[in-house]
Amino acid sequence: MESIFKFSKVFVSLNSFNIVRNKSANLRCICTSSIKNDLMEFFDDKKNWGQTEVKSGRSWRKEELRLKSNTDLHKLWYVLLKEKNMLLTMEQESNDQVRLFPSPERIDKVEESMENLEAVVRERNRAYHMLETGQSGERPGKLTTGPFGLKYYYKMVEHLIPKFMNKKWSEKHQFYKPDQDVSRFLLKYREKLYLNKRRQQRRDFNHVIGLMNRFPNMDMQALKEQYPNVDIDKAKKSRKYRGDYVPT
Incomplete structure (x- = not known):
């Protein structure tokens, strides 16, 4: 009786091992490698070539972007960046071919969407740092006077070399005298x-x-x-x- 019980335990453990192995094998079967596309990704769809107008939606608003997660915003940023690269390539190609670039306002919509997305991300970063450290987390700066006596906002940057020894910094940033x-x-x-x-x-x-x-x-x-x-x-x-x- 004892031997039958031991055999049944071994049989159950072997079955469970086979199930796990089959599941892992099935998972490996459905895995796919990353999609590799050619340079045509930098160009618009061929059906839009030669058109005088291309229909497009409006830009993303801040209130819409605030509802999305950080992962979705990260993905959307690269989608907009890819779209901007494509539109700039098509604009340059149209100029080289001395042709009219259809619907140039698409570039403005993409840039406005990217600005709104960046503003939402900065809002979240500022809120997180204020909650954790009590500071905004933004790069510190101050209002200074330029070499012509005009006021401007100077953002501070960390340097390895002290200020009095940094010749490049002294040549680039001239203040009021x-x-x-x-x-x-x-x-x-x-x-x-x-x-x-x-x-x-x-x-x-x-x-x-x-x-x-x-x-x-x-x-x-x-x-x-x-x-x-x-x-x-x-x-x-x-x-x-x-x-x-x-x-x-």
Whole structure:
């Protein structure tokens, strides 16, 4: 009886081993190698060659990308990158053949989708680092003054060589030093900005008067919201404003 029991245990163990081996063999049978495509992956579908317009969908929005997992965003990034490479190749080929590139707005849609995807990933990274370390995790930086006296945001980078010994860094990043020539440049630059601002205010002022002359019954509150820098009461007192006169 004991021998029969031992034989049955050995038989069960052999059967289980065969089942596992068959399962692994079946799994190996369904495995496939990665698909290798030729250089035609860099070109659009042949049915779109010579077309004047190619229909395409809209770009990905941030609220849609926020619903996807990190793995899906990683896959989608490479799909968009591949699409962008294909579109840029087709655009260059069309220019070489002196032909019209159909639907060039597709490149703008892909670039907008990639920008939105990158913004969503940065949001997640920032939230994760704020939760774990209390910091944003972004590259630190500061607002500095360039060699011409203009402000810009400088992102800090780690270097192996100290600052006073790093000649390449010193040649590339020149900061503001008090100089008479720079002072004269800043004076003329600010004067130019001031004159441009005055011209823009004058154009908006005359445009508002023209709107009030053409549409005397328009909503003044909406006009103030659209042009907050224009004094509506002053525009009504101007000699260019014709009041209730409506041209025939």
